[in-house]
Amino acid sequence: LNDLQAALDQAAPVQLQLHYQPKVALPHGRIVGAEALLRWRTAAGDEVPPEQIVSLAESAGLMVALGERVMHAACRAAAAWRAGGHPDFGIAVNVSPSQFRSPGFVESVQRCLAATGLAAAGLELEITETIAMQDIDAVIGVLHALRRLGVRIALDDFGTGFSSLAYLHQLPIHTLKIDRSFLRDFPAPRGRTTMAELVVRLGRRLKLDLVAEGIETAAQAQALERMGCRGGQGYLFSPPLAEGAFAALLAARR
Ligand code: G
Ligand code: G
Ligand code: MN
Numbered sequence: 001l002n003d004l005q006a007a008l009d010q011a012a013p014v015q016l017q018l019h020y021q022p023k024v025a026l027p028h029g030r031i032v033g034a035e036a037l038l039r040w041r042t043a044a045g046d047e048v049p050p051e052q053i054v055s056l057a058e059s060a061g062l063m064v065a066l067g068e069r070v071m072h073a074a075c076r077a078a079a080a081w082r083a084g085g086h087p088d089f090g091i092a093v094n095v096s097p098s099q100f101r102s103p104g105f106v107e108s109v110q111r112c113l114a115a116t117g118l119a120a121a122g123l124e125l126e127i128t129e130t131i132a133m134q135d136i137d138a139v140i141g142v143l144h145a146l147r148r149l150g151v152r153i154a155l156d157d158f159g160t161g162f163s164s165l166a167y168l169h170q171l172p173i174h175t176l177k178i179d180r181s182f183l184r185d186f187p188a189p190r191g192r193t194t195m196a197e198l199v200v201r202l203g204r205r206l207k208l209d210l211v212a213e214g215i216e217t218a219a220q221a222q223a224l225e226r227m228g229c230r231g232g233q234g235y236l237f238s239p240p241l242a243e244g245a246f247a248a249l250l251a252a253r254r
């Protein structure tokens with residue numbers, strides 16, 4: 001915990017880094033954006049998994065500050081990539097529960113866009129079912145305020161939490177992200193229905209954009225595209241990359 005506080009205190013945050021995993025159009029893999037993912041290598045050289053960083057930061061009351069730092073860095077990078085020849089590039093940023101519920105959250109998003117010059121449509125905030133299911137009316141209010149800014153909203157890890165379908169229908173979101181656990185048995189032998197397929201059908205029925213996570217094989221990418229899932233992330237295309245490596249990949253794919 002003291003280490004995390006120290007990592008946050010540093011003027012030049014070399015220990016805390018953002019990696020970027022390409023988000024691609026299916027089935028071919030043209031890069032349309034990226035998801036920003038937190039990485040922390042401690043001074044002692046240990047890699048701390050992002051879930052652990054987030055839960056540490058949450059319990060220490062540091063998550064709002066950390067979340068703002070992440071969003072700012074990701075938006076700054078995305079603005080540069082849009083200006084540098086990828087005008088439709090979209091950056092996806094994960095939002096933690098305490099961050100989403102903090103009173104000034106919508107204003108902090110607005111400030112971040114103003115400070116980085118990123119067009120609102122270039123930012124997609126990823127919220128989890130845990131966020132979405134608590135105090136649903138308040139959540140819907142915040143989501144509408146974010147939509148009024150022009151920001152996009154994705155529901156992350158869909159299907160792994162406890163959201164009810166009745167609530168899903170009410171949530172003003174743009175995108176459903178299909179959790180990578182659903183791709184483990186996918187595609188299935190002919191005739192067998194998979195969870196991935198059910199989620200894609202549900203998303204299409206609700207007229208949501210779909211992004212499948214954890215795509216590892218070309219067969220998965222093709223099957224998803226055939227069902228109508230137009231977005232994907234996964235090792236088939238690229239793992240999360242450090243900022244410089246991601247920029248190089250983006251430049252090479254122009
Ligand atoms: O990169 P990796 O697969 O290890 O990330 C695991 C999970 O950690 C992500 O799916 C995401 O939910 C969470 N995570 C990564 N970066 C961030 C971040 O900046 N903020 C929040 N709240 N969660 C993040
Ligand atoms: O936000 P979320 O928890 O979904 O973050 C995605 C995480 O999943 C990334 O941190 C990344 O390390 C991991 N990941 C990304 N692509 C793949 C993949 O194709 N296979 C597996 N097993 N993990 C992946
Ligand atoms: Mn995510």
Ligand code: NA
Nearest residue numbers: 156157179213
């Ligand atoms: Na996810």
